[in-house]
Amino acid sequence: MGPESLQQPQPHKAKICMWKYLDVHSMDLINKAETTDDLKNLLSKLMNLQDFDSNPRSAILLDLYFYTIQFSREQGFSREQTSAFFSIVKDVHEACVETPLPNVEECYNYFTELVFCHSIRRPPFSINLFSQDQLVLITDYMINTYFRHYKLYKYAFTPQVRLDISFTYIGMPEPEPKDEDATAESTEAGVSPSQEETEEPEILPEESPTAVLREYIASQLNQELAQLRLSVEQRLKTTEDQFNTKLVQLEKGSGAGKGSAKGKKK
Template identity: 80%
Template sequence: MVTRSCSGRVQAVMGPESLPQPQQHKAKICMWKYLDVHSMDLIDKAQTTDELKSLLSELFDLQDFQSNPRSAILLDLYFYSIQFCREQGFNREQTSAFFSIVKDTHEACVETPLPNVEECYNYFTELVFCHSIRRPPFSIDLFNQDQLVLITDYVINTYFRHFKLYKYAFTPQVRLDLSFTYIGMPEAKEEVEEPAESRESPLSPLQEESEEAPAAEQDPTATLREYISAQLNQELAQLRLVVEQRLRAAEEQFSSKLSQLEKGPSSSKGPGKGKKK
């Protein structure tokens, strides 16, 4: 079942088995996959920002970017990817390959609402190395080592730092709906509508007291229900605390990995400078 919240975001209510699971993708050469030679000719002719955005919106069916937030986010992702290629002086083949790497990484990110940052980052690194090592027909040496470092830094700082925002914008929200059935508890009986005559006849105060007293005595499960409710609230509070701790630990682990990747190129050059005499 899918519901829509007041903010316009889609909420998916489904079982765990029906959710798409994170996939392990195999990297392949993706040059000319989304931008062919003719598309690159048109991109080279687009000099201004408006011309390039208009062209990209036509190529990838994003003409509704002014009214559709998802189309606007995708258009910005594609536009700044082309701008990065122009700033680095990439040729047509390199621009087409880098654009495909970014697009495939994004599609892997939004294919499931479940966390898959590890799978997406591994897929991205495999795609980059697939275009940096000469091993035909499995990979080509399209980017050199310096360009490899630039591409990795750019995608980490622009995409993976906002990974959760992309997933929030492009995947449905998963909401857990729990229902409990207790063994030994009497099932709720449907109320039978009384005849109109019995409802219209008023009862005396003595009759009302005599009927209210047995009704209170006929509910032996009230205490049990209160106890179960209290225990359930306590268990849910503990479960919420455990989930928050795990999410916080995952965020810290991901942040530490990003910082290590950022320090990688500089730390590798450190020992070489220390050997000077």
Template identity: 60%
Template sequence: MGLGGGLRLPQSHEARICMWLLAELFQLQGWESDPRAGILLDLYFYTVQFSREHSFNQEQSSAFFAIVKDTHEACVETPLPNVEECYHYFTELLFCHAIRRPPFSIDLFSQEQLALMSDYVVNTYFRHFKLYKYAFTPQVRLDVSLSYVGMPELAVELGEAGESVKVPIIIPEQEEVADSGTTAPSESPRAPLREYISAQLCQELAQLRLAVEERLQASEEQFSTKLAQLEKVPNSSKGSGRGRRK
């Protein structure tokens, strides 16, 4: 029996995992050498894997993938802390796809799926929120400079936890004698003033360093508190859902 015109000979196909397909779709082919592309590829791959493990259909998988992608884009749009705004945006996206209220929202996910997605994103993405922020946003630098007109300056740089502080140290010129034919004295009358200014600048530098350290510590504590509050929200929502089902 001969092969008909509509038949095709068996062909060998190369196995390709989901990560390769995602890399091509989102132009992340350099993920092996580019750390940012590798991080995005891991985020997208495990999002798709989560959808497959919980038997999401095509519409649900597409919507959940878009929710994670939009949340990440909101995170990296600014180098300033915005974890609270991002989590609020993430919850709004979830409820927008879990409540039937056309044309504003649609009931694409059930309450059980809503709790699963919330727990997954909080325990994976928001737990490493600062790492994503560090990898995808520019580093913030604080530059402080003091200058006085008519006086030379010597800049001193102090690096503190990714911030740069530049404070010039003022060194007055030695006083010149007005009379011609005479030389300046070995010790300028402005020497006490120079020592006083140097001492005051050293004190201000120490206070500035302490203020920067306190601000970084306060920011770290504030972020930890917000993350702890966010982790409690999904558990309470799941508990209230179980109570309604009973």
């Protein structure tokens, strides 16, 4: 994949997504699924993931959707809340994997906007579907599951980006014709390749006068590539450290919000 084909990270506008992927009939079927196998088979049909046995990406998505429903059941979400939370998880994942470039900040901002869009009554832009306590639980769940494994989802669902470098040097002699071209010319002249080999003595290839220059350029290029690789690794390390720091801050903020919510209940 070349740089020109890479899609840059883009911000997304949050909208009400209740019943977006799971309608009322689908939620009724999900509520009737009692065992793990029944629920997974049902989700694979609803989300077109029937090839999860042979396709690793389908298997990963099926696990993501399955545990989303399980979390909703554990928290006692209603049909409307489960459908909305499922849509939030799916939309955040699609925003994450739309580009192989880092976009964790855009995805997290999109997630927070989606959650608040379903927690504040301001029709027709938002609805108060989730309470403050549920808002804290949803945020903790997404941070500890999806965003903590953000790089794994990015690796599994986006193509790898590789850097290919080619150079053109001005003033360098043109490459000599290949053996196939020489054979074709001798055949057109009426001399077969076997006759040419017997008539002309074997000529050892002379060392090119630009061989030294090519070796020097190759050594310089290797040094530049090594420096470039080191720079990329340092940037990746810095980005990872920043991301881990943000996760710790978000976890602390979520814990503080949960503690304040419990204090209000008392």
